[in-house]
Amino acid sequence: MSEQKKELAVVLVxxxxxxxxxxxxxxxxxxxxxxxxxxxxxxxRRELACFHEIVKHYDAEKALVVDLPHLAQIGGSSLxxxxxxxxxxxxxxxxxxxxxxxxNANLLCVAVSWAEIIGAxxxxxxxxxxxAPGYPDCRTVFYRAFNELVRVGTxxxxxxxxxxxxxxxxxDEIVRRGVALRAPFxxxxxxxxxxxxxxxxxxxxxLRSRAFEKAGVTDPLxxxxxxx
Amino acid sequence: MSEQKKELAVVLVxxxxxxxxxxxxxxxxxxxxxxxxxxxxxxxRRELACFHEIVKHYDAEKALVVDLPHLAQIGGSSLxxxxxxxxxxxxxxxxxxxxxxxxNANLLCVAVSWAEIIGAxxxxxxxxxxxAPGYPDCRTVFYRAFNELVRVGTxxxxxxxxxxxxxxxxxDEIVRRGVALRAPFxxxxxxxxxxxxxxxxxxxxxLRSRAFEKAGVTDPLxxxxxxx
Numbered sequence: 001m002s003e004q005k006k007e008l009a010v011v012l013v014x015x016x017x018x019x020x021x022x023x024x025x026x027x028x029x030x031x032x033x034x035x036x037x038x039x040x041x042x043x044x045r046r047e048l049a050c051f052h053e054i055v056k057h058y059d060a061e062k063a064l065v066v067d068l069p070h071l072a073q074i075g076g077s078s079l080x081x082x083x084x085x086x087x088x089x090x091x092x093x094x095x096x097x098x099x100x101x102x103x104n105a106n107l108l109c110v111a112v113s114w115a116e117i118i119g120a121x122x123x124x125x126x127x128x129x130x131x132a133p134g135y136p137d138c139r140t141v142f143y144r145a146f147n148e149l150v151r152v153g154t155x156x157x158x159x160x161x162x163x164x165x166x167x168x169x170x171x172d173e174i175v176r177r178g179v180a181l182r183a184p185f186x187x188x189x190x191x192x193x194x195x196x197x198x199x200x201x202x203x204x205x206x207l208r209s210r211a212f213e214k215a216g217v218t219d220p221l222x223x224x225x226x227x228x
Numbered sequence: 229m230s231e232q233k234k235e236l237a238v239v240l241v242x243x244x245x246x247x248x249x250x251x252x253x254x255x256x257x258x259x260x261x262x263x264x265x266x267x268x269x270x271x272x273r274r275e276l277a278c279f280h281e282i283v284k285h286y287d288a289e290k291a292l293v294v295d296l297p298h299l300a301q302i303g304g305s306s307l308x309x310x311x312x313x314x315x316x317x318x319x320x321x322x323x324x325x326x327x328x329x330x331x332n333a334n335l336l337c338v339a340v341s342w343a344e345i346i347g348a349x350x351x352x353x354x355x356x357x358x359x360a361p362g363y364p365d366c367r368t369v370f371y372r373a374f375n376e377l378v379r380v381g382t383x384x385x386x387x388x389x390x391x392x393x394x395x396x397x398x399x400d401e402i403v404r405r406g407v408a409l410r411a412p413f414x415x416x417x418x419x420x421x422x423x424x425x426x427x428x429x430x431x432x433x434x435l436r437s438r439a440f441e442k443a444g445v446t447d448p449l450x451x452x453x454x455x456x
Contacts, residue, residue, distance in 0.1 A: 066301065070294040074342050101344035102337055105381050109334040114302050116329035137381045145380050149373040153333050153365045 005031050008061070009122040010115045012037070012107055015050030017208060018126030018166055020188045021174050023054055024181035025165050026124045033062035033120055037107050039100070040072025046195035053187040062118065066110055071100050104137035105146065108162060112150055116158045123162045130170055131207065140167055171211030179217055186220035198222075233259050236289070237350040238339045240265070243278030245436060246354030246394055248416045249402050251282055252409035253393050254352045261290035261348055265335050267328070268300025274423035281415040290346065294338050299328050332365035333374065336390060340378055344386045351390045358398055359435065368395055399439030407445055414448035426450075 009030035013019045014037075026032060036051040038044050048065065055063045104127060111123045127138045136142065143164050150160050166174050178185060190208040191198040198205050198221055212219040237258035241247045242265075254260060264279040266272050276293065283291045332355060339351045355366045364370065371392050378388050394402050406413060418436040419426040426433050426449055440447040 064301075066298040068296070068298070070296070070338050071341060073292075073294065074345050100341070101383075101386075102341045102378075102381055105377065106334075106337040106341060109330055109337050110298050113299060113328070113330045113334060117302050136383060139380070141380045142377070145373070145377040149333065149370070149377050150330075152367070152369045152373050153330055155329070155364060158329075 005029065007031065007122065008033055008118060008120040009124055010035050010111045010118075010120045011060075011124040012111055012126065013051050013054055014126070015047035015054070015189050016126070016204075017178065017183075017185060017188045017190055017211075018128055018174060020050075020054055020126075020185060021178040021181065021183045022124045022126040022166060023058055024178060024183040026122070027058050028181070030122060032058055032060035033064070033114070033118055034058075034060045035111055035114060036063075036065045037068055037110055038065065039068040039103070039106070042193070043189060043191060043195045046189045050187055050189045054184065057184050057187060064114060068106060068110070071103060071106065074101075099134060102137060104135075104142070108146060111162075112154065112160060115160050116154050121159050121161065123160060125162060125164050126166055127164045128169065128171070128174065129167050138167075140164075143167065170214075171207055172214035175211050175215035175217050179215070188221070190221075233257065235259065235350065236261055236346060236348040237352055238263050238343045238346075238348045239288075239352040240335055240339055240354070241279050241282055242354070243275035243282065243417050244354070244432075245406065245411075245413060245416045245418055245439075246356055246402060248278075248282055248354075248413060249406040249409065249411045250352045250354040250394060251286055252406060252411040254350070255286050256409070258350060260286055260288035261292070261342070261346055262286075262288045263339055263342060264291075264293045265296055265338055266293065267296040267331070267334070270421070271417060271419060271423045274417045278415055278417045282412065285412050285415060292342060296334060296338070299331065299334065302329075327362060330365060332363075332370070336374060339390075340382060340388060343388045344382050349387055349389065351388060353390060353392050354394055355392045356397060356399070356402065357395050366395075368392075371395065398442075399435055400442035403439050403443035403445050407443070416449070418449075 007030050009026050010033045011023050011026045013023055013034045034055045036048060038048065108123065108125065115123055129139050131138055143162055147162055150162065154160055190204045192202040192204045193199040209219065235258050237254050238261045239251050239254045241251055241262045262283045264276060266276065269275065336351065336353065343351055357367050359366055371390055375390055378390065382388055418432045420430040420432045421427040437447065
């Protein structure tokens with residue numbers, strides 16, 4: 001079976017539910033090279049632990065953990081700057097305080113450099129446009145532009161393409177897809193604020209609990225119930 | 229005078245001659261935010277010292293030094309991997325062993341994230357297409373694609389543009405431009421192999437010495453003479 005998976009794919013695995021489902025999608029067709037980027041997010045310790053669990057779960061061929069200290073150094077986001085409080089954004093559509101400017105471009109560049117060296121031809125990322133009214137780098141147009149950059153900015157023979165298979169899905173569709181692919185949701189982490197028990201109140205916890213509720217699935221981390 | 233320079237520009241300052249001339253170009257019109265990225269290049273200590281000298285010389289408003297450890301971690305380039313020897317490339321047009329995949333994209337992403345936070349509207353980079361038969365990320369098409377990515381991947385009001393004012397120049401034209409703008413060439417470093425005295429034999433030393441010779445200018449670092 002695995003002998004037939006000839007091509008290698010880099011998968012950006014944050015440790016959250018979206019990247020877990022994306023890993024499940026990629027694992028269907030590709031050999032896996034899992035990449036985790038620590039950019040100083042508050043819940044990094046927990047997310048990194050989830051990354052290693054997911055790598056083990058899928059028996060990934062390669063795993064790489066990379067530090068990008070500059071995003072926290074530059075500041076401006078509540079996700080990396082502890083002086084800015086984590087609060088639910090009042091108006092959906094506004095750029096939330098967790099926004100890290102050009103974050104996905106920074107992460108994808110790491111993935112492209114690695115892909116070119118190891119000969120991977122696909123890069124999977126769990127971006128979701130539905131989350132995106134506030135995040136310019138979670139939209140389809142962003143990935144189209146990024147792929148054009150990859151095409152002209154890498155060796156012609158590298159033939160690398162970024163794919164975002166969840167981009168058009170709703171969060172509950174992602175949960176259902178993950179369930180169908182037996183994605184290990186129990187190994188994921190979503191909370192922006194805490195690392196032991198999900199806070200249940202940050203944007204990311206709210207999105208997750210609503211998704212599981214709507215999909216009619218029990219979240220193994222229990223945030224769904226705690227929101228009732 | 230400086231009161232009239234309203235806009236802030238991020239300038240990528242490696243410490244080499246091209247970025248020094250680009251700093252001189254940017255300083256004509258913009259307030260300066262100088263950015264140096266350490267990605268594990270062999271001559272980093274000397275390049276960083278040059279960066280600080282150039283920042284001081286131009287009295288830059290902001291200066292930021294950022295570590296990108298992953299490019300060396302990923303490997304594959306003689307510029308960051310000490311197991312790969314620095315050798316002159318035999319055939320111009322081939323990708324040289326100093327090539328770091330997608331390097332300029334990685335560096336520019338740092339610049340864009342910083343620019344969005346500090347409100348800079350331009351990002352200057354000293355890329356030169358003439359150096360580029362081997363470097364996919366030194367060509368005009370690359371910067372066109374990158375600017376499209378910036379347009380769709382940042383806040384609409386950020387209005388950031390990457391400019392590469394030397395992109396179409398020959399190396400000797402760059403030297404002449406630098407002389408005209410009184411760029412402090414004595415504060416720069418080009419050698420890929422050594423940090424104390426230029427080796428005079430690596431691709432970068434050869435490019436530099438030929439450029440000064442052709443421009444009829446004495447290189448204050450003396451590499452021109454040492455090549456005779």
